[in-house]
Amino acid sequence: MSIRIPRGTQDILPGEVEKWQLIEEKARELCEKFQYREIRTPIFEHTELFLRSVGDTTDIVQKEMYTFEDRGGRSLTLRPEGTASTVRSFVEHKMYGDASQPVKLYYMGPMFRYERPQAGRFRQFVQFGVEAIGSADPAIDAEVIALAMSLYRSMGLRKLKLIVNSLGDKESRSAHREALVSHFKPRIGEFCQDCQNRLEKNPMRILDCKQDREHELMKSAPSIIDYLNDDSKAYFEKVQKYLKNLDIDFTVDPNLVRGLDYYNHTAFEIMSDSEGFGAITTLCGGGRYNGLTEEIGGPEAPGIGFALSIERFIAALEAEKVDLPLNKGIDCYLVSLGEEAKDYTVGLLQKLRMAGYSAERDYLDRKIKAQFKAADRSNAKFVAVLGEDELKANKINVKSMESGEQTEVDLDSFIEKFTELYQS
Structure with a gap:
């Protein structure tokens, strides 16, 4: 019996790996220009980190994490995303005390999620991501988005669509939460079991449900935009103003809900508009996560970041038929x-x-x-x-x-x- 590669993983062979190296090289060059420094965290962490940061109502925590006990009986999890580990390291090493603030970091490495493998989506995948921690200035939200857009454009992608939304501050989300519960509760029995479980814990996650996205209540659900208080509105308007100053086209989508519990204020996704790219068009997602450092035992330090899949990056390049300068040859x-x-x-x-x-x-x-x-x-x-x-x-x-x-x-x-x- 021959031993084959595990389902949902891939071998990246010579001839293909050069594409990865080119993207990684370009990402590092851009991070240097934007003054983001590399951080490398463990591939596995204590499971509690992801329960507290990602959120126990998310698909990642409920269905997708690779969790195991070590010989000491400790519950460990292969990291499903990069933000939690980066923020944990920020807190543990007291980087909030660094003279240079905000702390601007980037990471690149494998992540693990047990989900159904499909085109451009694997159980082991590679993420590049950045985190800017320590500033509540909306200008840095625009900078983070600009870095992501710059990376895609520098590699030759042109058919891109940027979607932005505001999830508001704690007060705004609380008012929106009550409205969502009132909206869905009378007919929650018509929704999947996951949505029923989320109604009281985190009703905003219902809006991100793939199974019930065509339900009529989804289309008429209260919009977070209508529940933003004055501070949240002003913040979101500033982010939009800065994006316009940077000549970055965007669309406001009140239905954009990121799949992780730690997001607030700015949320965004970058999608491929290329024909034939596939049904799942998202290339990159991110947003602001004020409060995450406190959640894992650190002081207040507002942050924002994004993560993108290099697998999907390469799929977008292929969909747009971008000719990459790969065959450099030898001297x-x-x-x-x-x-x-x-x-x-x-x-x-x-x-x-x-x-x-x-x-x-x-x-x-x-x-x-x-x-x-x-x-x-x-x-x-x-x-x-x-x-x-x-x-x-x-x-x-x-x-x-x-x-x-x-x-x-x-x-x-x-x-x-x-x-x-x-x-x-």
């Missing part, structure tokens, strides 16, 4: 003829690499014609040919694969001469 391929020449290229290859060049040689004892074909497949910029005669004469022939021009150089000064040819 030099060493072709050898004869046993002594082959032995000599072992050291020569290392010298090239240590000088900063990407280089390769033959390891299959192939004929010279096959070695040149291997150089072509490697998309080599130069081929350096060393035979027994050249070795005796202390020479090597360097050929430019673009122009076809050949140059004979001394082996003793090969690296210096190759550098001159490479830069010319």
Whole structure:
């Protein structure tokens, strides 16, 4: 019996992994420009962290977490998302005391959710996310959204749609909660069991139900926008103003409800408008989470962030047929003829690499014609040919694969001469 990969996971092979590396590289470059610093947290945490932060009424906690007991009887969970771990680290390491505030962080790594695998959705998936903790300024909400939009655009995506909403402050959400309970309670029996369980605990989560989204009460449900108090309205208006100042197009959708309990005020999603992308169009989601640091034992430190799936990022690039600059090729391929020449290229290859060049040689004892074909497949910029005669004469022939021009150089000064040819 052959052992196969677990359902809902994937192997990312050479030829495909370069797309991931390109996105990761671009994300790090942007974070440096926006002054976000990388944080790396454990892949598993105490289960209580996600119960208290993500919320026990969410699908993630109720149905999707990979939870297990260790040998000491402690309940641990593979992280299903990145914000809770980042905020836990912020509190545990007292980053709220750093001189530079707000604390601006980013993370990149695998997350785990037990859900039905489908196109672009896996049980182990990779998220890139940012968190800005320590500021209640609506301008940083706009900055976080701008960073996400900038990343997508820098990779060539154009068919994007930004949806924003306000979930209001605690007072606004409380008034909206009462209105939702009154709206749904008389007919809650017509809804799924999850919605029935959420009615009293967190009725806003009913609006995010996929099973009952076509129910007539969904369409007529009270809008959070109608229950925003003056402070929440002013805050949301500022966020919209800043987005306009940044020339970022957006649509206000009062029905946008993020799937995690810790959100308040600004909530947003970025979607793909590309034809053929699929029924689930969301690429990225995020929002403000004032109160989360207090929930896990820290001081008051308002925050905002987003997370995006790299798998869905790549699917969007493919849907828009974006041509990525992937096949960069290598700088030099060493072709050898004869046993002594082959032995000599072992050291020569290392010298090239240590000088900063990407280089390769033959390891299959192939004929010279096959070695040149291997150089072509490697998309080599130069081929350096060393035979027994050249070795005796202390020479090597360097050929430019673009122009076809050949140059004979001394082996003793090969690296210096190759550098001159490479830069010319």
